[in-house]
Amino acid sequence: xxxxxxxxxxxxxxxxxxxxxxxxxxxxxxxxxxxxxxxxxxxxxxxxxxxxxxxxxxxxxxxxxxxxxxxxxxxxxxxxxxxxxxxxxxxxxxxxxxxxxxxxxxxxxxxxxxxxxxxxxxxxxxxxxxxxxxxxxxxxxxxxxxxxxxxxxxxxxxxxxxxxxxxxxxxxxxxxxxxxxxxxxxxxxxxxxxxxxxxxxxxxxxxxxxxxxxxxxxxxxxxxxxxxxxxxxxxxxxxxxxxxxxxxxxxxxxxxxxxxxxxxxxxxxxxxxxxxxxxxxxxxxxxxxxxxxxxxxxxxxxxxxxxxxxxxxxxxxxxxxxxxxxxxxxxxxxxxxxxxxxxxxxxxxxxxxxxxxxxxxxxxxxxxxxxxxxxxxxxxxxxxxxxxxxxxxxxxxxxxxxxxxxxxxxxxxxxxxxxxxxxxxxxxxxxxxxxxxxxxxxxxxxxxxxxxxxxxx
Amino acid sequence: xxxxxxxxxxxxxxxxxxxxxxxxxxxxxxxxxxxxxxxxxxxxxxxxxxxxxxxxxxxxxxxxxxxxxxxxxxxxxxxxxxxxxxxxxxxxxxxxxxxxxxxxxxxxxxxxxxxxxxxxxxxxxxxxxxxxxxxxxxxxxxxxxxxxxxxxxxxxxxxxxxxxxxxxxxxxxxxxxxxxxxxxxxxxxxxxxxxxxxxxxxxxxxxxxxxxxxxxxxxxxxxxxxxxxxxxxxxxxxxxxxxxxxxxxxxxxxxxxxxxxxxxxxxxxxxxxxxxxxxxxxxxxxxxxxxxxxxxxxxxx
Numbered sequence: 001x002x003x004x005x006x007x008x009x010x011x012x013x014x015x016x017x018x019x020x021x022x023x024x025x026x027x028x029x030x031x032x033x034x035x036x037x038x039x040x041x042x043x044x045x046x047x048x049x050x051x052x053x054x055x056x057x058x059x060x061x062x063x064x065x066x067x068x069x070x071x072x073x074x075x076x077x078x079x080x081x082x083x084x085x086x087x088x089x090x091x092x093x094x095x096x097x098x099x100x101x102x103x104x105x106x107x108x109x110x111x112x113x114x115x116x117x118x119x120x121x122x123x124x125x126x127x128x129x130x131x132x133x134x135x136x137x138x139x140x141x142x143x144x145x146x147x148x149x150x151x152x153x154x155x156x157x158x159x160x161x162x163x164x165x166x167x168x169x170x171x172x173x174x175x176x177x178x179x180x181x182x183x184x185x186x187x188x189x190x191x192x193x194x195x196x197x198x199x200x201x202x203x204x205x206x207x208x209x210x211x212x213x214x215x216x217x218x219x220x221x222x223x224x225x226x227x228x229x230x231x232x233x234x235x236x237x238x239x240x241x242x243x244x245x246x247x248x249x250x251x252x253x254x255x256x257x258x259x260x261x262x263x264x265x266x267x268x269x270x271x272x273x274x275x276x277x278x279x280x281x282x283x284x285x286x287x288x289x290x291x292x293x294x295x296x297x298x299x300x301x302x303x304x305x306x307x308x309x310x311x312x313x314x315x316x317x318x319x320x321x322x323x324x325x326x327x328x329x330x331x332x333x334x335x336x337x338x339x340x341x342x343x344x345x346x347x348x349x350x351x352x353x354x355x356x357x358x359x360x361x362x363x364x365x366x367x368x369x370x371x372x373x374x375x376x377x378x379x380x381x382x383x384x385x386x387x388x389x390x391x392x393x394x395x396x397x398x399x400x401x402x403x404x405x406x407x408x409x410x411x412x413x414x415x416x417x418x419x420x421x422x423x424x425x426x427x428x429x430x431x432x433x434x435x436x437x438x439x440x441x442x443x444x445x446x447x448x449x450x451x452x453x454x455x456x457x
Numbered sequence: 458x459x460x461x462x463x464x465x466x467x468x469x470x471x472x473x474x475x476x477x478x479x480x481x482x483x484x485x486x487x488x489x490x491x492x493x494x495x496x497x498x499x500x501x502x503x504x505x506x507x508x509x510x511x512x513x514x515x516x517x518x519x520x521x522x523x524x525x526x527x528x529x530x531x532x533x534x535x536x537x538x539x540x541x542x543x544x545x546x547x548x549x550x551x552x553x554x555x556x557x558x559x560x561x562x563x564x565x566x567x568x569x570x571x572x573x574x575x576x577x578x579x580x581x582x583x584x585x586x587x588x589x590x591x592x593x594x595x596x597x598x599x600x601x602x603x604x605x606x607x608x609x610x611x612x613x614x615x616x617x618x619x620x621x622x623x624x625x626x627x628x629x630x631x632x633x634x635x636x637x638x639x640x641x642x643x644x645x646x647x648x649x650x651x652x653x654x655x656x657x658x659x660x661x662x663x664x665x666x667x668x669x670x671x672x673x674x675x676x677x678x679x680x681x682x683x684x685x686x687x688x689x690x691x692x693x694x695x696x697x698x699x700x701x702x703x704x705x706x707x708x709x710x711x712x713x714x715x716x717x718x719x720x721x722x723x724x725x726x727x728x729x730x731x732x733x734x735x736x737x738x739x740x741x742x743x744x745x746x747x748x749x750x751x752x753x754x755x756x757x758x
Contacts, residue, residue, distance in 0.1 A: 128504040280703040282614035418720030429703040
């Protein structure tokens with residue numbers, strides 16, 4: 001029996017050891033003294049103009065949100081970076097979707113762990129990240145750049161809009177996209193239609209291109225996904241002259257008459273014009289292939305789907321900004337992720353992360369990333385590169401998307417984003433599904449959103 | 458001290474034997490529960506700078522919850538989900554077990570066919586069903602149309618069908634699992650009782666109702682407990698299929714808890730929801746066992 005008890009104690013000890021807090025997920029480099037350097041204490045320090053930097057390893061948490069080999073591409077950039085900066089090792093870590101990256105980092109920090117030095121998170125997550133004290137402003141790094149203004153001014157303004165808060169700049173645009181209206185040029189030509197330039201001509205074209213056999217719809221004029229509706233809805237509101245979000249991150253305009261009219265237009269597209277399925281359309285995943293196979297003449301989607309659509313479609317694919325209410329007006333809205341440096345990481349890792357950001361945003365790499373993923377190049381200079389010019393020859397749509405970025409309004413970024421966005425989604429979908437009138441729904445949305453924004457006023 | 462006090466030695470081994478269990482239960486059950494109760498008494502919002510540090514607010518989180526319209530919707534949704542999926546998947550599991558507890562051609566294949574959904578992770582199941590439920594050309598809609606269904610096909614986006622569609626997915630996944638337990642239970646039933654009943658001229662229905670059912674009561678108790686708990690705990694298919702929508706039509710308690718904690722960053726309210734979830738599960742499990750103990754007495758087992 002004594003032996004048994006002994007064994008038990010042993011087992012227990014092993015179990016307890018196994019449960020002991022694990023090492024932090026970001027192992028600090030142990031910083032071995034570089035073999036070339038003489039031991040410091042015994043000799044007087046010799047002034048060396050360029051001391052060999054200590055080796056440092058940083059991790060980059062990134063999501064995969066598009067149909068592109070992001071993992072391989074990022075690893076390739078990390079390897080290239082290592083050639084230029086031998087003392088910095090960059091480890092890209094795939095972390096799920098955008099939400100997962102944020103949740104992982106949050107829980108790591110809350111649990112007392114060390115976050116990665118660098119992460120790709122949604123541009124609109126800015127306020128949440130600042131309020132939770134998870135990220136650092138980049139001004140210090142930017143001010144140290146000799147060409148700071150040239151660098152910042154070279155970014156496409158619409159993409160930099162969600163980087164500023166509290167007079168500081170917190171993120172650098174990385175994988176960015178924009179709401180795009182895809183249209184089947186062959187079908188438009190067949191029907192003798194011009195690309196629409198107003199709500200009315202858009203709705204009429206969609207109605208004309210809807211093909212029915214008896215009661216069954218063979219082809220929809222338009223598919224307009226609304227399972228996660230705010231992003232694709234925003235161009236309608238902007239196209240009617242009132243974005244749902246103001247300049248201040250505590251201002252929302254859900255119950256503005258122009259926004260309500262935009263909600264009504266979405267409903268009219270199905271109810272009045274019979275040009276798309278009624279109610280909420282949970283078709284984000286299937287819309288690109290429906291479009292490419294000819295089951296829909298137009299779809300609202302992300303610019304990021306262009307490469308996939310071009311691969312499948314055997315007709316001429318047209319891309320354009322979303323028509324506004326008045327003839328000749330257009331609107332769209334940017335989306336996607338930026339690069340953030342995390343506060344919890346040690347200083348030398350954060351500095352290394354900034355080096356990597358600068359490396360990633362060189363024009364050649366920005367162009368390369370855009371060509372290989374379908375994301376929009378974030379810097380003007382990237383469009384001057386030979387690679388990009390050649391790409392435009394092959395895929396003229398990519399150039400058109402760049403050109404209609406001029407119509408982009410501000411993406412929906414507010415304080416307490418998760419809650420306010422959920423409120424908006426709840427009532428927007430209730431209106432789409434006919435459970436409430438647009439006025440009623442947007443009124444309620446405004447009231448609840450203002451309550452959720454109260455702590456910030 | 459007299460020696461007699463120490464005549465009975467304190468037995469060490471039993472305590473040592475349960476020590477690992479006590480340790481793990483304390484670490485992974487008691488401690489988190491206590492922490493949730495404690496946190497639920499504080500206001501802490503990680504995405505609001507002035508509320509980032511917790512402030513004691515008593516029961517305010519609970520008061521807020523019980524006056525919140527969304528909470529009411531979520532409770533109703535959860536009740537429909539649990540009461541809809543648990544009895545139906547248990548009943549289906551029982552019927553499948555009865556059907557497959559006999560000598561039929563391809564028995565192994567049949568059992569495998571009904572059990573395999575359970576081997577798949579819920580995320581895969583939900584992804585498969587996302588294709589089944591696709592409007593117009595999804596398998597589920599095609600099959601329904603063949604049977605004469607002419608209603609709406611946008612299952613996951615329709616406010617009247619979204620909750621139903623995630624319930625169908627859960628039933629499809631779980632029925633085969635419960636079948637397995639019933640099969641095991643059926644094969645362990647004493648044959649002599651049934652032989653005697655048959656001799657007495659009891660019909661198949663009488664045997665089922667008066668013998669099979671009562672004899673399988675322990676199995677049913679076990680299955681209903683795990684089914685109930687899993688119904689509260691499964692949210693993967695909601696993430697994949699509906700994200701709780703449209704509006705809040707398919708938001709269940711645990712999904713909302715996730716939203717409150719990670720999207721709203723509301724630590725206090727999320728803790729209060731956790732406490733409510735624990736209380737409900739505990740109440741059910743205890744009631745379930747108490748009721749069954751009473752029945753044990755009645756049947757004289």
